[in-house]
Amino acid sequence: MFPTAELVAGAIDVTTATELRGSITNYRRYALLDRGSYQVADVGQSNVLDRTMSRVLGLAGELLGRVVVAHEIRALRLEAGDYLLARHDRVHEDRPLELVLDLSPVPVAAEIQYRRLGQVFFRVPASPRSLAIVQRTPAITCNHTYISKLRLGVEVVRLVVLAR
Amino acid sequence: MRTWCAATPFPHLVIDDAAIDPEALLALLEEEGVARYEGDLFVFEASPPEPRSAELRRVREDFTAAYCEPLSRITGTQVTRIDMRAYAYRPGHYLLPHTDHQDGLARQLAYAYYLPSPDEPAGGELELFTVTDDATTSASLILPRPNRLSIFEVGDHSLHQVREVLAGLRLSLAGWFYP
Numbered sequence: 001m002f003p004t005a006e007l008v009a010g011a012i013d014v015t016t017a018t019e020l021r022g023s024i025t026n027y028r029r030y031a032l033l034d035r036g037s038y039q040v041a042d043v044g045q046s047n048v049l050d051r052t053m054s055r056v057l058g059l060a061g062e063l064l065g066r067v068v069v070a071h072e073i074r075a076l077r078l079e080a081g082d083y084l085l086a087r088h089d090r091v092h093e094d095r096p097l098e099l100v101l102d103l104s105p106v107p108v109a110a111e112i113q114y115r116r117l118g119q120v121f122f123r124v125p126a127s128p129r130s131l132a133i134v135q136r137t138p139a140i141t142c143n144h145t146y147i148s149k150l151r152l153g154v155e156v157v158r159l160v161v162l163a164r
Numbered sequence: 165m166r167t168w169c170a171a172t173p174f175p176h177l178v179i180d181d182a183a184i185d186p187e188a189l190l191a192l193l194e195e196e197g198v199a200r201y202e203g204d205l206f207v208f209e210a211s212p213p214e215p216r217s218a219e220l221r222r223v224r225e226d227f228t229a230a231y232c233e234p235l236s237r238i239t240g241t242q243v244t245r246i247d248m249r250a251y252a253y254r255p256g257h258y259l260l261p262h263t264d265h266q267d268g269l270a271r272q273l274a275y276a277y278y279l280p281s282p283d284e285p286a287g288g289e290l291e292l293f294t295v296t297d298d299a300t301t302s303a304s305l306i307l308p309r310p311n312r313l314s315i316f317e318v319g320d321h322s323l324h325q326v327r328e329v330l331a332g333l334r335l336s337l338a339g340w341f342y343p
Contacts, residue, residue, distance in 0.1 A: 033261040033293065033300040034323055081328075083260060086204045113204065143204035148256050149287075149328050 003135035004097075005114060005122040008059055011101060011131035012052060019048045021103040021157050024075045035088035038144070039077040043159065049073075052159070056099050060133050060163065068097060072162040075103070076144070078110070080152050084144040086115060092136040096162045100124060100132040103157040108147065110156055115141045126156045136162075168238050173294040173303035175239065176316035182277060186311040190279050192219040193335065198252050206259040208326075211250040223337070224248040227277075235315065235341060241272045243341035253288050253334035259326035261293060261300065264318045264340070271318045273341040278334070280310035285332035290314055293323040308334050315341075 012020075023046050027039035043049060053070055060068040076084075092098075100112060104126055112124040112132065116139055124132040134140075147154060168175045183189060195217045198209040215221045228246050236242050264274050276290060285308060292304040300323060306314050316322055318340065326334075 031299060033325075034263070034295075083204075085260065145204070146207075146258060146260060146328075150256055150330060 003137055003140065004064065004133060005135070006063055006133045007124060008131040008133065009127070010129050011059055012055055012129050014129065016048060016052055016055075017103050017129050018105075020052050020159070021105070023048055024157070027075075027077055034085070036082075036084040036144075038082045038084055039079075041075045041077070043073045043075050052101065053161070056101055056131055056161065057163065059131060060097060060099055063133055064097075068163045070099075070161050070163045071096075074160055076158045076160060078144060078147050078156040078158075080147050080149045080154060083146040086141040086143040089141045089143065091138050092140070093138055094164075095138075096136055096164055098132075098134045098136050098142070099161040099163055100134075101159040101161070102126060102128055102130045103159055104128045104155060105157075106154075108154045108156050109151065110145050110147050112158075113143050113145060115143070168240075173292055174317055174319070174322050176292065176304070176314065177238070178306055179313040179315070180309065181311055182313035183311055186280050189223060189337070190335065192217065192223065193250050193252075193279070196220050196250050198250060205262055208257045208259065209252040209254070213247065213249060215248065220248065220250065227337075231275075231313075232341065235273060239273060239317065241317070242343055243272050245342050246275070247339040247342075248337055249339055251334075251336045251338055253285070253326065253329040253336075255329055255331055257334075258328040261323050261325040263320060263322045263324070265320055265322065269340075270342050271340040272343060273315055274318050274322070274338075275313060275315045275341065276308075276336050276338040277313045278308040278310055278336050281333045281335050283332040285329050285334040287327050287330040288334035289327045291325050291327055292316065293325075295321060295323050308336065
């Protein structure tokens with residue numbers, strides 16, 4: 001049986017996405033360029049985060065028919081020229097759920113690619129307010145595609161949650 | 165050889181006016197044909213790993229005859245054969261930072277020969293990086309000038325990229341030298 005890989009459009013409303021995106025400010029740049037170029041932030045407790053997590057965990061729970069609990073949350077911000085390569089991805093022996101909530105202000109020509117044995121089996125477009133729900137296994141890797149410098153000024157913000 | 169070893173961030177050299185008739189090389193690309201390749205590391209168009217046309221195989225033989233012996237002397241690494249593919253980078257195409265080194269492949273030297281383009285590219289520079297434990301820093305930028313050959317040593321340290329092409333068309337022949 002294939003692992004879960006679903007995309008939910010419009011998972012949260014525009015106001016919540018804007019408020020949550022604005023609340024994340026402590027980004028630091030990762031720049032070991034043979035692995036990735038991006039900004040990452042820990043996400044502190046807040047009312048908007050609580051509301052958002054309740055919503056996304058609820059959506060994942062509905063899909064799987066069980067309670068889903070978050071155990072790691074971080075935010076990624078990618079601008080023109082940024083990317084995360086598959087070799088930078090972690091091996092997930094414990095088979096967590098990966099929930100990726102797109103907090104980008106506008107759609108961007110970029111995607112997350114989930115691969116099995118190197119072949120892309122699930123593409124997550126940078127589509128504001130969408131939620132990707134992916135069952136990770138040790139055989140699945142993930143990369144965030146390069147953001148073209150032909151579109152200077154764009155920004156992709158993703159809330160990445162590992163859950164069980 | 166002293167110049168080769170002293171080059172930073174890792175041994176490399178650039179040879180201008182590398183071929184006698186670059187326009188003729190450009191013409192053979194139309195015969196060879198390219199297809200789109202896409203991975204997490206790259207988007208570009210390239211010919212198959214083994215040339216389709218007798219003309220490109222002949223160019224590969226000519227490069228082998230012209231460069232293996234002098235490069236063996238200059239680099240101190242004995243090389244006797246090369247592979248060769250044609251590459252076309254259009255706007256939005258790139259090859260992100262990587263080393264070319266893979267156990268078991270015996271790549272000794274990497275090369276790229278830049279062809280004249282009917283639409284001169286912006287971007288597409290070959291960028292070489294200095295690597296430390298906690299950072300990678302741009303150290304050298306080689307412009308893809310027509311009839312220029314760039315060569316560098318392949319190893320764990322040879323981190324490089326082809327910067328995104330922002331306009332025009334970047335055409336090259338590229339591959340590796342082997343023992």
